[in-house]
Amino acid sequence: xxxxxxGGSELAVAPLCFGGNVFGWxxxxxxxxxxxxxxxxxxxxxxxxxxxxxxxVPGHEGxxxxxxxGKWLKSRGNRDKVVIxxxxxxxxxxxxxxxxxxxxxxxxxxxxxxxxxxxIDLYYSHKDDADTPLEETLQAHADLVxxxxxxxxxxxxxxxxxxxxxxxxxxxxxxxxxxxxxxxYNLYARSGFEAALEPLCHEAGIGVAPYYSLASGFLTGKYRxxxxxxxxxxxxxxxxxxNERGRSILSALDxxxxxxxxxxxxxxxxxxxxxxxxxAPIASATSVGQLQDLLAAARLELDxxxxxxxxxxxx
Numbered sequence: 001x002x003x004x005x006x007g008g009s010e011l012a013v014a015p016l017c018f019g020g021n022v023f024g025w026x027x028x029x030x031x032x033x034x035x036x037x038x039x040x041x042x043x044x045x046x047x048x049x050x051x052x053x054x055x056x057v058p059g060h061e062g063x064x065x066x067x068x069x070g071k072w073l074k075s076r077g078n079r080d081k082v083v084i085x086x087x088x089x090x091x092x093x094x095x096x097x098x099x100x101x102x103x104x105x106x107x108x109x110x111x112x113x114x115x116x117x118x119x120i121d122l123y124y125s126h127k128d129d130a131d132t133p134l135e136e137t138l139q140a141h142a143d144l145v146x147x148x149x150x151x152x153x154x155x156x157x158x159x160x161x162x163x164x165x166x167x168x169x170x171x172x173x174x175x176x177x178x179x180x181x182x183x184x185y186n187l188y189a190r191s192g193f194e195a196a197l198e199p200l201c202h203e204a205g206i207g208v209a210p211y212y213s214l215a216s217g218f219l220t221g222k223y224r225x226x227x228x229x230x231x232x233x234x235x236x237x238x239x240x241x242x243n244e245r246g247r248s249i250l251s252a253l254d255x256x257x258x259x260x261x262x263x264x265x266x267x268x269x270x271x272x273x274x275x276x277x278x279x280a281p282i283a284s285a286t287s288v289g290q291l292q293d294l295l296a297a298a299r300l301e302l303d304x305x306x307x308x309x310x311x312x313x314x315x
Contacts, residue, residue, distance in 0.1 A: 001043045001298070004279045006083075007179030007207035009152040011121060013046035013083050015273050016298045017209050018291075019284035020049035024064030025057050026286045032068045033075070038288045040082065042295050048182075048282050050087035050126055051111050062092050063114050070116035085122035085209075086111050087131060087156060101127035101140035108149055114249065123150040124182055127157040134162075134169050142175040154180030156211075160196035166203055178206065180279070185210035187219055187249050187268050187314045188241055198277050213269055213281040215241055218254035221250055245314070252313035256306045262296070269297035271310050 003012035018039050023032040036047070053065035066086060073079050088107040091097040096106070111120060123144065125137060144150040155163055155178040163181065170177035181201055185193040189212065201208050214220055218241040226239070253264035260267065272281040285291035302310075 004243075005207065006152060006209075006279060007154075008123065009207075010180045011083055011152055011156070013280050014044040014298065015280050016044055016269065016295065017046040017048050017085070017282040018044065018281045019211065019282040020047055020065045020069060021053045021067040022065075022284045022286050023049070023053070024060070025054040029071070031066050031071050031286065034288055035285060035291055036069070036072050038076065038139045038291055039295070042122055044295065044298070045081060046083045046209075046280055048085045048211075050090065050124075051107055051114075051121065052090035052126065053091060054089070056091075062090075062095070063110065063135045066111055066114035070114050074116045079117055083121045084115060084117065085154070086115070086120055086123065087124040087126035089126035099125050099132045099137040099140075101136050103145075104137070104140040104144070108144055111216050112149065119149055119151060121182060122154055123152070124154045124156045124180070125178075126157075128155075128159070128162050131240060134166050135173060138166065138170055138173065138175050138177075145176050152176075152179050153225060154178050154182060154207075154209075156182035157184075160200050163206075164200060180207040182211055182282070184207050184212045185272070185278075185281075186213050186215045187214045187253075187271060187310060188246060202277055207279040208277055209280050209282055210272065211282045213272055214265055218242075218246065219253065219264060219268035221238065224250065227285065248313045249280070249310075250311070252309050256302070256309060259306060260300060260302070262300055263293055264299040265293055266300050267306075267310070268304070269294060270300040271307065272303050273298060274302050274307060 001014050004015055005012050049065045052062045054060050055062035087097050088104055096103050141153040167177055185194045216237045223238040253267050256267045257264050272278050283294050285294055
């Protein structure tokens with residue numbers, strides 16, 4: 001499988017990333033191990049998580065996803081075969097939040113311990129922290145790279161203005177820069193990325209690994225009426241998508257899926273993979289069957305007419 005470079009870094013990954021937000025939440029440890037095994041056995045290698053996954057679940061403190069991935073890495077002995085991305089900065093309750101140097105230093109040690117590894121391949125600032133100078137955050141990340149605890153770092157949920165400021169600061173201070181951006185981006189949510197972030201990433205040669213690639217599952221096509229909202233824990237979010245534009249996108253996905261003998265989910269992810277600015281979209285699954293459906297998207301090549309159809313329906 002062709003690998004894609006993560007920005008200007010030495011890291012190269014297969015063109016689809018497994019979203020580890022489900023581990024320890026909607027996928028228990030046994031299921032998570034089966035999913036990770038199937039993902040790697042199919043030739044993929046990019047796994048995304050965060051220290052805050054899955055703190056939103058009652059009784060969880062955060063770190064549940066990292067802990068499961070760490071147990072899997074130890075049991076399989078395959079650390080060198082995968083690229084692990086995790087994040088710092090979201091509210092971790094008593095453990096703190098933000099992108100201060102002190103919090104980053106503390107958090108990376110906790111993530112390394114949970115992941116049972118000596119280094120993190122890609123370490124994201126999970127969201128912008130206006131209360132901490134960019135220079136402090138960048139220096140803290142640079143120290144981790146120098147210490148060998150992090151190979152590359154990235155930014156998630158940054159505006160184009162703040163990302164450009166961070167890139168300028170890295171250049172001015174001669175520090176490693178953000179090499180990867182993780183924004184929300186999919187066929188439904190387009191303008192937030194395409195307006196200013198996409199041109200900046202293209203100009204600067206920054207890799208892009210978007211989250212919500214399937215719009216919380218809406219683009220799979222399984223939520224077509226309010227009666228479908230109860231199909232999963234994410235169903236409550238579907239009212240935001242099920243409108244005239246959302247139905248137009250689903251119709252175009254259905255047409256494209258029929259044309260390519262594929263599923264709507266495969267087409268939605270293939271559309272992302274085909275976009276020149278995208279390195280590897282992130283998608284999750286809670287069963288091996290769902291995962292196989294997603295993996296097929298990496299091998300689905302959409303013709304220009306199909307891309308134009310999807311572009312028009314989602315414009």
